[in-house]
Amino acid sequence: GESVGLHLPTLSVQEGDNSIINCAYSNSASDYFIWYKQESGKGPQFIIDIRSNMDKRQGQRVTVLLNKTVKHLSLQIAATQPGDSAVYFCAEREANSKLTFGKGITLSVRP
Amino acid sequence: GAVVSQHPSWVICKSGTSVKIECRSLDFQATTMFWYRQFPKQSLMLMATSNEGSKATYEQGVEKDKFLINHASLTLSTLTVTSAHPEDSSFYICSAQTRGNGYTFGSGTRLTVV
Numbered sequence: 145g146e147s148v149g150l151h152l153p154t155l156s157v158q159e160g161d162n163s164i165i166n167c168a169y170s171n172s173a174s175d176y177f178i179w180y181k182q183e184s185g186k187g188p189q190f191i192i193d194i195r196s197n198m199d200k201r202q203g204q205r206v207t208v209l210l211n212k213t214v215k216h217l218s219l220q221i222a223a224t225q226p227g228d229s230a231v232y233f234c235a236e237r238e239a240n241s242k243l244t245f246g247k248g249i250t251l252s253v254r255p
Numbered sequence: 256g257a258v259v260s261q262h263p264s265w266v267i268c269k270s271g272t273s274v275k276i277e278c279r280s281l282d283f284q285a286t287t288m289f290w291y292r293q294f295p296k297q298s299l300m301l302m303a304t305s306n307e308g309s310k311a312t313y314e315q316g317v318e319k320d321k322f323l324i325n326h327a328s329l330t331l332s333t334l335t336v337t338s339a340h341p342e343d344s345s346f347y348i349c350s351a352q353t354r355g356n357g358y359t360f361g362s363g364t365r366l367t368v369v
Binding site: 178180185186187188189190193233242243244245246247248 | 259261289297298299300301304346348350357358359360361362363365
């Protein structure tokens with residue numbers, strides 16, 4: 145079946161550096177993508193989203209890039225802070241149906 | 256805005272008993288809510304889609320008689336784990352679809368069956 149996957153299970157970055165988290169998706173019919181942050185013992189927290197008619201969207205310190213040609217999604221975090229340490233999930237949705245989550249990647253920020 | 260409250264945050268129950276988890280949308284009406292299960296170090300897996308006033312739609316492999324979902328109002332959905340067993344121990348998370356077709360998640364419920 146369709147699935148969303150992540151390339152790396154863990155990512156360790158130095159505080160102040162930029163982080164890039166990648167995600168591959170396989171459902172070409174997906175039209176909406178979301179990045180979530182999940183801290184231990186908590187529910188997912190919305191970070192940023194992007195629709196399939198866009199290829200880039202920026203938020204505060206975060207940028208999401210969408211490459212529909214290769215079905216790739218990335219989350220860029222500028223000036224990574226210790227508070228950014230968490231598990232990050234990408235999620236995709238096809239035409240107002242359910243969200244499918246990727247496997248998750250742990251971001252660890254070194255002081 | 257768009258706050259989802261989930262209770263309890265954690266629960267320990269004996270094997271064979273039932274546990275009810277509540278998911279409330281506090282400042283908006285949610286016609287559609289979702290229930291997920293998450294095992295340690297794994298992703299969120301959708302269990303079922305809960306629609307107000309109608310039967311829930313369960314994902315393949317999820318036992319509807321074991322995981323009872325009730326969505327009796329536009330602000331409340333409940334998940335009851337019936338005859339719980341240790342293998343049901345997990346982190347259960349609800350989500351509500353907001354007016355703008357976004358999603359807001361509850362804080363999750365850690366269920367431990369002993």
